[in-house]
Amino acid sequence: MTAGTTLKRGFLATTALALTAGGALAEDYSKYGIKEDVPGICSYASIDAKDYSGRTLNVITHAIPVIGEPTALHAQQFQELTGATVNVVHVPFGDLFQRVMIPFQTRQAAYDVLFYASLWIGDFNPYLAEVPAEYQQVSGMESVTATYRGIASWGDRMLQYTMDGDRHYLKYRADVFNSPEAQALFKEKTGRDLTVPATWEEYNEVAAAFTNTDWDGDGAPNFGTAEVTKRDDLMFSAFISRVAPYAKHPDVKGGFFFDLETMTPLVNSPGWVRGLELFVEAQASMPPGGTSFGLGDEIFSFGGGQTLMSYSWDDAFIQAMQEDSPIRNKVAAAMLPGAREVWNRETGQWDTFDEPNRVAYVTWGWTSAVAKDSQNQDMAFDFLCFFANEGNTESDLQIGRFGINPYRDSHFDPAFYEAELGWDKAVAETYTTTLKGIDTAPNQVFDLRVPGVGEFMSSLAAGVARAQSGEQTAQAALDGVAAEWTAIVERIGADRVREAYANVVALEDR
Amino acid sequence: MYRQKYIFLLPGLLVLIAVILFPLLFTIRVSFSSWDVYNPGLNNAGGAMYARMWEDARYWEALWRLSLLSVSTVLIQYVLGFALALLVWREIAARRFFRVLFLVPMMTTPVVMSVIWRTIFHESLGPLNPILNAIGIGAQPWLSQPGFAFAAVMIVEIWQWTPFMFLLLLAGLLSLPSEPYLAAKVDGAGPIRTFLSVTFPMMGAISVGAILIRAIEASKIMETVYVLTSGGPGTSTETVSYYIYIRGMRDFQIGYSAALSLTYLIIMAVALTLIAKALMRLMVRGANA
CATH class of the missing domain: 3.40.190.10 (Periplasmic binding protein-like II)
Known part of the structure; x- marks a missing residue:
């Protein structure tokens, strides 16, 4: 082997390594249906960097499609990215309360992550883990409006992870x-x-x-x-x-x-x-x-x-x-x-x-939380923060049957509905003006x-x-x-x- | 002497205790607690849940409504089931086809069929009202007026469970001996006379069995009400099972719903025993002997 050949091979190997590293740095997550992976601890890139192989996350949620379908979708994505096993149990609405409450009362850690109606916080609050400070400070959570941050809170503690906003x-x-x-x-x-x-x-x-x-x-x-x-x-x-x-x-x-x-x-x-x-x-x-x-x-x-x-x-x-x-x-x-x-x-x-x-x-709003008795709180909060990251939410908002509705400041921008959903300007404006008005109503x-x-x-x-x-x-x-x-x-x-x-x-x- | 026989009985007895007696005993214990969403666990509430039940007008109204619903639907199912069984008992064309066809409603899932019937009864989108309009009867408020909603629940129950009556009664008819019919023919009895004096009396025992089985099932009606009317309009179609479901599953009043369930169990056991005795006297020859 000549010195030239060795140099050439070395150059090729270095180039290949650089390309691979570059690729890893700018991984394309658009295959998951998102427009942009907003950087932060909840982003696709950050979650992709975690390894939860060999660990299992148990999730209870509503029946498909409302909330149940996005739960299943993001659970599958989370599984692919982290190597975790995510078991999703879908329950009809009439049974959801008692299916969550009975394990709580009998001290069984049946589910790590729970999706349910936010008004049940009065009953569930003793059994929920507080959202850790680092998750409360991510950009996706900081842009949640004060109204919906209030809904997620019990007193001064945030116990529910906001992933939907509802109103009449x-x-x-x-x-x-x-x-x-x-x-x-x-x-x-x-x-x-x-x-x-x-x-x-x-x-x-x-x-x-x-x-x-x-x-x-x-x-x-x-x-x-x-x-x-x-x-x-x-x-x-x-x-x-x-x-x-x-x-x-x-x-x-x-x-x-x-x-x-x-x-x-x-x-x-x-x-x-x-x-x-x-x-x-x-x-x-x-x-x-x-x-x-x-x-x-x-x-x-x-x-x-x-x-x-x-x-x-x-x-x-x-x-x-x-x-x-x-x-x-x-x-x-x-x-x-x-x-x-x-x-x-x-x-x-x-x-x-x-x-x-x-x-x-x-009124209402679906919400999510992590059980206080869960042995997988780190993974559970990662899953929720991934579920509700800006890219996923923007995508979920566009699918009516998912049941996910605006709750961040950015969701009240009429341009989003015009550009992404093809709504007429007047409709988009009346919609976002109304939603914003409710959010700030005295x-x-x-x-x-x-x-x-x-x-x-x-x-x-x-x-x-x-x-x-x-x-x-x-x-x-x-x-x-x-x-x-x-x-x-x-x-x-x-x-x-x-x-x-x-x-x-x-x-x-x- | 032969004491070892009890050892052989023991496994079965233990299974019986585990499967039947334990849940029953546990329910009794729960009914004396105030276990609910804010007081979890088995505390001692004495007879508080039973005292509360005594004043719960909605529960007693639901019980009365259920009695009306059960008695009327089971009787209609019996008459229709008997008529259909008589129809295919004889040598008619496509007898096998009809026997299978009559069984189809019973083989479908109650929840699924209730959803289908809810669509049929839907006053804006369902097909029933346009048909009634077309034949001059006019659209009816099937699910939005108390009387019609009650009738709608009855219709679904009768449609779903008449085949069960049909099946049992047809089995009874097929097992009847031929000699009494020959004797009736020799005596010159016509079809009505033969039915009243031969068929109906000989079918007494199986009729009582069929009616009782259906009465037990009808007294537990839940899916149809849940899907079709949710107990409404108002409380006009709320049955005991549905009410207990609301209290237990929706409101999460475990202790109270256990008390409601046990009381209901006792009432039904007594009522069905009395009904069985009365039916035996009325319909089974020699039952008084």
């Missing part, structure tokens, strides 16, 4: 509201101009005017409103949306569900009763079967073009904006309607407002995040259902709920509920 807002058919024919029809029926409802009374009026009318000209009748009305199918959230502006006075602090001082339930106060009466009244403007609509029905009713208005989570809006939707770019979003008369529980009177009292209902309501929230909400839904079906009047139904809530508080202990409820009130009264 109004969706309506912008094409119909802008149509001269529709405006004329409404004027003829009501004597006033057609406007996007600013109060729930207006909402009911608009819904009634356009119900059982073929306003889209497809030969089939259309209806005024689609709402979640089926008991035990998240109907309680719809009801709270309707009640909030009548019962959550902007100048009265100290509780929406209870009076924090006395822990007296407020659910049968005049504001709540007014909200229920309007909820019952709206049934006349719902499509056939609309009085037993679950969330899925509501999504398909509005998203499929059957109804003029709707309100709940993002799903119906996203459904309406899918590429194959007949009403794509014909919809708009707005804050939930408000109330011009608001019950003041301090004075015991109705206060009148020129500008409607609008209340942003920040008057907000959060879920009842206390121990036994399932029982409280189950009782509330049963009472509302009795009024809806005509079994009882609104007042009698809510009196029954209040009596049940008093009994539940007594069983759990007023101090215990108060301590938990104080966290909710702190979020609302910030």
Whole structure:
């Protein structure tokens, strides 16, 4: 072998090594469907550098597709990158709470990572590991809005790892509201101009005017409103949306569900009763079967073009904006309607407002956490931080069925929806403006995040259902709920509920 | 003498205790605790859960509703099942085909069929209301009015479980001796007379068995209600099993739901014993002897 050949071989070997190293430095992760791997400890590159071979992570999550599908997807990716074995258990929603709670109570470390409804923090908090400081300081977590950081926290400790943001807002058919024919029809029926409802009374009026009318000209009748009305199918959230502006006075602090001082339930106060009466009244403007609509029905009713208005989570809006939707770019979003008369529980009177009292209902949101008893907390937090890294989230937001909705400042940029999802500028702006408005609203309501929230909400839904079906009047139904809530508080202990409820009130009264 | 026989019985007895008695005894113990989401574990709550149950109007309403649902659906299933069994008992064309066809509903999964029926009953998107409109009856509020929702649950139950009645009753018919029929023919009895005096009395024992088995199953109805109506509108289709599910699984009141379950078990055991005795007297010849 000549010196020249040796040199040549040495050069080639060095070049090959350099190329390999360079390749490793700038690994292409776009095959995982992300646009950009934002650097940091949660990035693909950082997770790829970890070796969890021989270790197993057990994850419990919701059924596919909502949350369950992205969990499975990112678990597979995490497995490929780190060598870990990730077991994902998918559970239908009705069973999820007890499937998480029973191992907690019996001190079995059945699952390391949990995906569940964020309002269950009141029950789960004793069993959750605090999110370590280094994960709270990553760019993806620091850009989570204050509202959703609050939802992830219990007191001053962050126990839930934010990976979704939810809220209720109004969706309506912008094409119909802008149509001269529709405006004329409404004027003829009501004597006033057609406007996007600013109060729930207006909402009911608009819904009634356009119900059982073929306003889209497809030969089939259309209806005024689609709402979640089926008991035990998240109907309680719809009801709270309707009640909030009548019962959550902007100048009265100290509780929406209870009076924090006395822990007296407020659910049968005049504001709540007014909200229920309007909820019952709206049934006349719902499509056939609309009085037993679950969330899925509501999504398909509005998203499929059957109804003029709707309100709940993002799903119906996203459904309406899918590429194959007949009403794509014909919809708009707005804050939930408000109330011009608001019950003041301090004075015991109705206060009148020129500008409607609008209340942003920040309800639910899926969340994730790591079990305190987990032996794999390092890997578990790595998995969650990887799941919710900027690249993955941006990709997940584009797939409606995943159920992941905006929760970072960057998610409220209309340009993202125009560029990535092809939305019209006006739709993207109305959507992001609404979401941003909810996030920064001065008057907000959060879920009842206390121990036994399932029982409280189950009782509330049963009472509302009795009024809806005509079994009882609104007042009698809510009196029954209040009596049940008093009994539940007594069983759990007023101090215990108060301590938990104080966290909710702190979020609302910030 | 022959004491060793007890040793041979012991393994079976132990399995019986483990499989049947332990869960039952554990449930009894749990029912005297207030185990729930905020008080985990087996504390001693005395009879508090039972006292609470006594005042729980929703539970008793659900029990009454369940009784109505069970009795009415099982009776209709019996009549239809008997009629279908009589139909294919005789020599008719494609008898084997019909025997299999009648069994199809029973072989499907209740949850899946409830989802299908929910789609059929869907007042906006389902096919039933357009059909009713086409034949002039008009659309009906199947799942949004209490009476219709109750009827919808009944329809699904009857559709799903009539084949079970059919199967048992057909087996009974096929096992009947031919001599009484020959005697009836000789005496000049017509088909109705033969049915009332020969077939029906001879089918008494199997009828009682079929009705009781179905009554036990019907008293546990859960999937249909869960999927079809979630107990609504209001509480109009809420049955005991569904209510216990809500209290136990949704609200996580383990102690209270155990008390509800045990009480329900006792009520059903007593009720079904009385029903069995009454049916035996009514339908089985010589049962009083």
